[in-house]
Every structure is written in C-alpha cells, then in structure tokens.
Amino acid sequence: MSVNDNSIHIKNLFRETIDESSVDVLVYKTQDEPKAEQMATLSEHSMEIYINDVLTMKLTCTPQYLAELTAGRLLTERMISSAEDIREIYICEYGKRAKVFLSREAKSRGKDGFVTQIPSCCTDNRVLTDEFLLDGEIKPLAPAKWTPDQIYNYAGYYDEDSRFHKSVKSTHCAYLFKDNKCLFKAKDIGRHNALDKVIGYALINGVNLGECALLSSGRIPLDMIRKVIAAGVPVFMTTKTATKEAAIMADHYNVALFGKVEKDRFMVYRKGVKV
Secondary structure, rough: OOOOOOEEEEEEEOOOOOEEEEEOOOOOHHHOOOOOEEEEEEEEEEEEEEEEOEEEEEEEEEOOOOHHHHHHHHHHHHOOOHHEEEEEEEEOOOOOEEEEOOOOOOOOOHHEEEEEEEEEOOOEEEEOOOOOOOOOOOOOOOOOEEOOHHHHHHHHHHHHHHHHHHHHHHOOOEEEEEEEEEEEEEEEHHHHHHHHHHHHHHHHOOHHHHHEEEEEOOOOOOOHHHHHHHOOOOOEEEEEEEHHHHHHHHHHHOOOEEEEEEOOOEEEEEOOOOO
C-alpha cells in the first residue's frame, strides 16, 4: 500500500506524559534476606474509539502517541485502506476518547450495526462493530529485497535503545525503518498497540509503508502478521519467534519474516527471499 498524501487533520487535546512509573516490591533471593526496592513499571490507559460517532473499539494501552495508535489500528483492522479515508482524528483532553471522521459512511452489516465483542491483542482491546470493515481480499505484496547488513543495522537500534524495555520487562517496542534509518519508535503494554503506533505514524506523515521495514520485540502469531499484511509492509522482524501459522501466512503474502533478530545473528522464515 502506498501512502504519500498527508491529508489527515489531527486535533489532539491530550497532553501526553512520560510513562515511567514505579511500584514498591520486596525482592527475595536464595540465601539472602528480602530487600525492599522500587521497580519500573507501566500504567494501563483506557481509550474508546468512535468512528463517525459510532463506538467501534475499546483499547487498553500506554498513554503516548494515541493519534498514531488510532490511525494504525484502523489500517491494520482493515477499516481504512489509506490516509485519504480519514478526514480528522480528535483526541480528547483526557486521552480517553478518540473520534475519527471518515470520508465514507458505515455499511450497517447486522442488527444496529453491532456484533459480539471480540477480544483483540494481548490486552483488553475489543472491536465492537464490523460496520466499517472493508470488503475484498488482500493481494500478496511485491517481494522485498534486503541484505544481511540491513537486518543487523535494524537490530542495532533495538539493542541500543531498549533500556526501558529491559528494565520494566513488561513493555513491548516497535520500530519503523526506511532507507536504513529509524523513522519512529514506540513502546506499549501490548505488542499489537506498539506496532499500530509506528504504522499510524507512517500513515499520518505520508510515509510509503511499501518501502518500510518493521521490528517488534514480541512473538509473532497470526494476528500480528495480519496487521503487517494489511498495512502493506514487506519486511517484518522480531527479536523473538513466529508461530508456524504466521510463517506460512507471511510466505503466502510475500512478507520477508525474520526471527531472533540481534546485532550479530538472525533467521529468515520465508523461502525464496530475494537477497
């Protein structure tokens, strides 16, 4: 998918905070007395997304880059196909409500347009209605070209910039790369949210996702690879591993999928990737 027209109007009244809070813990180690410490931790933030004044999603996330999260989630859930589908994104002053105004109307697929609540992601994220879902199948992407040096370079960004991730041990990170440079990074309580934030950044800022690569700190099941395919990103990396089903889907849609990505090693899931 090519996105080059930055046509989204953003009205963000929410003052974002640096989310590095801490809690008191008592640490036990064998042969030692318990020791009181403070441990860095995340805070959960709730937000509702309204599309054309219809309550469509409920998200649990960290309170940063909420406009990017909203735009990215709409793209990866296939409720929009490009930035041109969105006229405006409004974030309220408390960050609890996002209003999205599309350039098209809902389709009203079921009774009152609502479906049973569907859990999504590794947090309490839910999709409440399918009336904005796009029709049609996604076509396989054009195969990506890459070099080992590129992958090592991308892994270096994560290794050098994951202090908070390593100290908290409960956050996920995602990175957006283009032309061997990191354009944007985000962290969140859920790996799906972090991925949507960097995808949303590209959408809002007119970055061609078809020329990008993504890196995630979390494992890659089917729902994660579906997001990458829906966004049209041809290169996807994780510091962890992918499931068999995710690897098969990546191969079918020509997504170059990399696992256990580090500064000095990585593995490729796809067969026949052009090097």
